[in-house]
Amino acid sequence: MGILESLMAFPYQVWFILGNEFCERFSFYGMRSLLYIYFKREHGMPSHISRAIQHAFNGVAYLTPLLGAVMADSCFGKYYVILVGSIFYVLGHVSLSAGALPFFGLVVRQVFDYVGLLTIAVSTGGIKPCVAAFGADQIPPEKAEARSAFFSYFYMAINAGSVLSMFLTPQLRDISCAGSTTCYPLAFGVPGILMLVALILFVCGTCWYVRKPPARENLAFTIIGCITLGLSRKICGKKPLVLEEDDDPDEALRVSSTSSYSDREIGPRMMVGAGPKAKLESKTKSNLQSLADPRRFSGKAERAESAQRSIGITGNNDEPKKTDKKRMEQTKEVLRKRCQWLDGAAPNYSEMQIWGVKCLLSILWVIWPLCFFWFLYDQQSTTWVDQATHMNGKIGHFYVNPETMQMFNAVFIIIYVPVCKYFVYPLCEKVIRLTFLRKLGIGLVMAAFGFFISGYLQLAIDYNATIRPDDGHVFVQRIGSGPNLTLYNYKNTTEEVFITKRRRQTLPGRYVLDPDAQNSTIELALERDEPKTLQAYVFALEAGRLNSLQYNFAQTQELHETRVILFPSFDIAASNWTYYVKGHLLKGTIKNGTIIDLKHTFWDTLEYTIIMGPNCTEGFKCKYRATVENLAGPVHVLYVEKSGVEIVQVMAPFALHVMWQLPQILTITFGEVWLSVTGLEFVYDQSPPFMKSMMQAIWTLTISIGNILEVIWSMINPLAGKAAIEAFVYGGIIIVVTGIYVVLACRYQYIEGFPTVEVAEEEDEAIGGDESSKTEEAKKLLGPKGKKANKPETSQESTIVEEKKTKKKSQ
Template identity: 35%
Template structure:
């Protein structure tokens, strides 16, 4: 019997062309998520956008990517067919990656880089949106009508390819971005964007390799979206004109210009659309895993033992949990719940929405804790002064006897300051004129005069998991160096022994945070370096230190300028796991419900509507997070949580009023004359397309 065949026997019965599509989908999803995963960090570090601006651009990109599927579906159904849309879209896709990779090269001017970056982002968003509704359906077209079971099973592999591609992308591209250095930059964005571009080129090659094997159905030349619009337009026009014809539903005004079957199909579609409306806010929350949640993760301690986790990598929990939870729910959770209560799609979606709201409450609570560890800039017009050296060397700061500044951090008004050093008639001037800055000030008594050193630093935590150490010394010797030596004895960073220079200690994927700082004459061997004076340092992520080097330097001469990230990144796991639970219950179930309620000729329109909810959700995130409507990130997370609870209350009220309809017969005659195999391909494939929003 058909269902008694082994998995290997079933795989051998697959059309050979679908294996090219599996490889194509893996590479394309790696390409898309690899680029998207590091996009937010790129906008902040390379373009130096404010977090709110970066959030706005990130969600604007997502908006375009989920609006253009409308264009792709129309081009595939009415003009070119799926094969040509995938082919042309993939070529455009590769061009977008090339533009983005060129824009990431730091040697070019900022204007040129910006034009390359934003052109590349637009091209990628357009291309991925155009091919999104076509790839899975085109793969389904390759099966014969008698291979229904194989086609159904194939989409399990297809869904696995989607999540595997995104998982590897989320794990690998942040490493290329943050743990590989190139062009003299601690970040290697050209490589991090280039590798997804190569994967997209490989996706195109794999697609072309199956050219001779593909079944290429011609476009149907029918635009169902246009027909739906015509039915609605006709009904509204007649209502405005005051039609006296009694009808059971306002859409019935569209008769006799449109068939009753088409009117009934549109009615069923609009009923589902009403249910879809609250789901817009689910996507407004869900897609912030790549923006505001990454922003939060940047201020968490990514060290877990000797491993270091980059902010973007924590998002890998999502595809991992999806791959685990979907079979667990289907095999055990849902059957167990059905013994207790009736499990319906709308009930699952309501619980999923509430879990999503709960995940943002957890994120808000975590942000409150993170806020306590943050470094905040000085009051407007003021500066921070980190005082180093012998306090007796500074007298009458700015001419006032009570104006002495103590060692450690002080906050004073920005400006130029003079002070007496204690030596006869000796005065010094220091420049602290840039407000909202932090300054290091050190004074050293030499043989005949006092040496004063001052330099500014950013009053914020370091990025990329780095620890920064500034150097202050009474005797600047450019030929001498400061070395950072790890536990294996390797030099991982160095800088000249001159006041104001600094070294950045960037942890490896696996590394010991305990390092040694050596200083002295330039050395070319580890034995030479190991003989130099040194102190121990526990390199904590985000911290900034200043080291006072003198003949008897000890760990006590290492002052803290910026506190480290002290909240472990593992504390963000609960919010990621819970929002993934919400996704499994809401997103995966959403189309299961919709397809059973919509008429067969409305499947493609329904997919377009589903993708539009993602578009609208990102638009909401742009308007709230992208404009800093709520400046405090913790309050913003709580706001989203409360908003989602209110929206789900509305959803539950709508669900209580909803009447389920019998699933439409796929084999009945259809006035729109859509082929049976095409309809079923769309039905199953677009479920997968919606799921790859994860």
Template identity: 30%
Template sequence: MTDKEQGKKRKSATIAGYPISIFFIVINEFCERFSYYGMRAVLVLYFKYFLLWDDDFSTTIYHTFVALCYLTPILGAIVADSWLGKFRTIIYLSIVYTIGQVILAVSAIHDISDTDRDGTPNNMSLHIGLSMVGLLLIALGTGGIKPCVAAFGGDQFDDDQEKQRGTFFSIFYLSINAGSLLSTFITPILRAQECGIHTKHECYPLAFGVPAVLMGVSLIVFIAGSGMYKKNDPEGNIMVKVCKCIGFALRNRFRHRSPQYPKRHHWMDWAEEKYDKLLIAQVKMVLKVLFLYIPLPMFWALFDQQGSRWTLQATTMNGDFGALAIMPDQMQTVNPILIIILVPIVDNLVYPLIAKCKLNFTPLRRITVGMFFAGLAFVAAALLQLQIDGTLPQFPSGTEGQVKFINMIDEKINIKAGNESIPLEAFSASDDYLTFSEPFSLNLGPGAENVVSLPDGTRSTIVIIQDAATYRHIEFRDITEKSEKGENEMRFLNGFNTTLNVTVGDETFGAIVTYNMSEYVAVSQGAPQFVIKNDVGDECVYTQTLSFGSSYTLIIPSTFAFGPNCADSIRPVMDMSPNSIHMAWQIPQYFLMTLGEVVFSVTGLQFSYSQAPSNMKSVLQAGWLLTVAVGNIIVLIVAEAATIQDQWAEYLLFASLLVFVCIVFSFMAYFYQYIDPSKIEAQFAHMEPNEKEKRKSLDMTKKNVYANDRRGSDSSDSSDKGSHQTKM
């Protein structure tokens, strides 16, 4: 035995019977999953609020990225098994992964307040380009190492350590969910911090930077255990061999489609001229399972919208949980929490209870039930969206304009807008917006009647002031959508006789001249303090308790005066009410989706493992990961092609598609016959030597026949018929 072979077979140091090397692998996986899920938790909000993309495009790019993350495992498996081996593949692709995370964090270092004249942030194309390069490298890294890390951990055990290997995979799965849970809770907090070069804004560089650091730690930890690992050399990739076998069978069948060639029991039997019957039988088993995979991507199309559509839904909800305020992207932590709770309950309580009831709850039936639960989750999401839509303001259509009125005169007045008579107390606003589709007359009193034309699709505030003995009005534009980040849009109307400067934290409303309105400033939930100053340094602090998603105009009246009670004279006018539907109402849909995931995903992996030939389990693992990629591609197709205006209707569309697919899958599952791959493989492994020689002779005869004029003879026909008696 060579030194290299001895190195491969050496026993590593152990603790309680477990190789020490696996602890490096578990820590590596925890840090890598923290890095991936932490970055992904804030990604769709980064697209929407930092790169300024709309909901649909943000969702499209998000799911394109996720799809790439589940396409690249095939590439990683081929590289590891054919050239580099698992260890070096993990090292090299982890370096690529880390570089990608660093580039993404750097791409977010940008002062979005520095804009061109048309309002487009300077150098945005550069930062979009860096973001896309970073995401491509991350997709290559995380996908490439995905099929390697768990398998590399399993390689550390000897053949007589099956129990320890099983425990390792449980710990490995726990480390994945622990990393996911912590990162989806922490990175939104990091994202909400304020940072910036010139002005302060949400700190995406920190939200992406910490996952980048964790990925670096993951790489360092993995390298630190290098001397303890068992490192198997690449032995050739079985996926490549399977693909070549299938390709040869298809080409051979196409070449011999003439009736003069005898039919074969299965189209894969046309590969017998080049490949042995054991490999062909194994490929047949794999194809049977892969055929069942065809409907499965629809489940992932719904599942992965937790990080896109459901996160955007949470931005229009109230996240006040009393002592804790939950941000929209933190709601994704519900999924890993429920997984940790539900997996042992389902395995140790639900399944045994079903077995005691004498119900034959087969793996394929479990998968069907899992898809059904996911469909129910989207029905719940649609019902919740209907409730949210009912609380949103009725914004003007494209042919209407809306207006409200504020009286900045220190006395009660009565105005008439169109046919509406509106009494206004001093320094107060009308109760709600009025909607007009045509120009309307505005009567402020004798000699103060005007015709007002509102731009279509806009909201406006008309401020009524007094010049000498005459009333006149000033028009200001209002926002026409809710702040989807859950923040509160605040602005000040200055009725005081001098210019005022207003700040809140590090944000400034700027210098507000008399009878002018500031721009809106986004303010987070809580009790922020607004500091009002004049030119000589007098200061007044006004505090207002804010929830989520509201909009206010804060009136500083002409009677305002700096002093101990200055804040009492400031009048808040609510332009939009705060979000009233609580985020806790998302928990039922998360529960249904997570229950579906536990039943669907865990069972699917176990089913694939049990039905796969001994040397082709990686092929089915790659096929399983491919269903996730295709599911995200389905989201892209539906989002682009459906053009559905109402979000609740899109949720119902996805639910309907999954229920339809669920029915199709149930029919496919009904006709599926479970197999024992080891028994089928044993039929060929235990062939008598003379039988093997006989089969080899027959195969040589076929090759000679097809190498000539491809003309069949009676003798070769009979040989073929005699060699296809075994049904696979």
């Protein structure tokens, strides 16, 4: 099918859903890309607190998809979950934008911010598992190619929205507004407007949407009930109930039931014996067939498979296959050996359900180490952004913001997926068989290499950075046209320190200009063993009077723009001298310590000119001017006296270019393709048909747990301030986790197909009737090749009984 034909094959309402997804992803990624820097600079929070907030938001956002899937499948349906979730999504953006307004107090702003972030996290997680499935519902099943094309365009909408937003929102942030050099209200407001557009687009298609009713059966409660019952009976030492042919199932259930587990607590009783001679008859028409049949979740399962196929995944078990008897017996043998304590949940839960829960627990046991991959991966939006703030983003007139580097991850994913499918995987298959678990292991190793590269890069950044003074020390530097300055140690007057022009020195303790003049004492720092905020001093000697400028060295290290600190002489400071930056909105009165931050823009100027003079305004000729090269990270002190101006660089610009981050981003993105895409395929392939949808949602729990681990680490981090060592430790952790994962993976036994079809045929024989009637009934239930067939209109729902065949033909 050509591109034009595939577009024409879509129903009208599909375009509303594609537009909705593009706007929603723009909204989410655009807002999220700014959070770390926003809390660090606007709220003045330490780096570890900003990291914790960012990862806590990610953790909630990836925890709630499970809740959204349950609500959509069991209660309200996908349409209403998307609608209500989108409304709260918009309200969350409104709250976050309000928190960015500088007119409110700090406490009020933080309340708005936290409420907005929590609302957005819950809303985006709630609608995440529903939108793609709802879009596929709009395309008739007979249009298989159109449905496959839909997922391709859906995937493109996600990546287009994320790439565009991570490029655009940092540029919006750098616009000056509301009396500030930044404009976070605009940067958060535009994603909020896009989310409002997403809501409007979704509502516009209401009249045409195909809305399938929810199943009204909560699979999550069934799983929890089965695990709880099996575990409790294991602890109590009870064995699985085995019934003989002539046993009364009602009496057996009455005896096996306890007051602790009523029907309502453990869910509907699916009357299927667990023993080899079991024969039970359902007490109610509780629809085991619909629960065990792949059609129970066939809509989502097929949509997930189509989505995976659109990005290069082909599952090994897209529909239940009627395997040969030997293979089926091997599969059943594997399932029986897994988590045998779960067999105690019979007969309250069917053998099919117990097997499904066994598959779920086995998958969870082997994928839990993958949480540590996401523990590292999502630090791209925090730790690596912080690293980028200490690098040079200038490319000629263009400037690359630190947050913009996150965009390359999405770009590389778009490139990597087809490259891996058509080139990398086939080449690797010639050397070694690439199983699911081997691919996942490679993804873990790639994450470790990504952080090793990050650690080496951080070492290079630290090597080229301005040296920080030790605790109890300060930087001292002289400026101006006066004579050199001599300082004497206050405690030991025989020690002299000569402060010469333009030479920066590191000094501890207290010093005086003259050992006999105690009133001229200058306290440069506290005692050496008492850590304090890092300080730096610049001195000028004017006609025997000492003029000094003090600035916070720690704050200047966090800059990625050019900073100029004004240092006027005594007579200039006493007069009404003003300044303005040519071609810029910055202007003001010259005072000691006045800071001019020259922000970068997407199309950047190569240098700035600062013009000064008495009552100097733009349009008038002013006598004094200084030109500053527009680089990333330098700090200049501009000394202004009537004889002229002098500019001295007290901190060097960042030496390494931000594009040196590309190797580590390439590496971890490569690992993401191997791990994330394969992980979705693995849980889909190895889960039973009626749990495929649930397992796709459970997969996101690994992402959530990884971010929660990062929150905990941020609060107790013993390596704070040692970014290079921290990166190597992260890589080492992943190597250790990979070793654990390999042990678990080696013990995992794959299953090839799930015994759904065979069970359905056995159930059909249990219903009774001659061979022809059984064949007809099976066709009605399963349709050709196990696909969903139309439900008979003239008959009520069949009573379902599952049993192990023990009668011989002679009987």
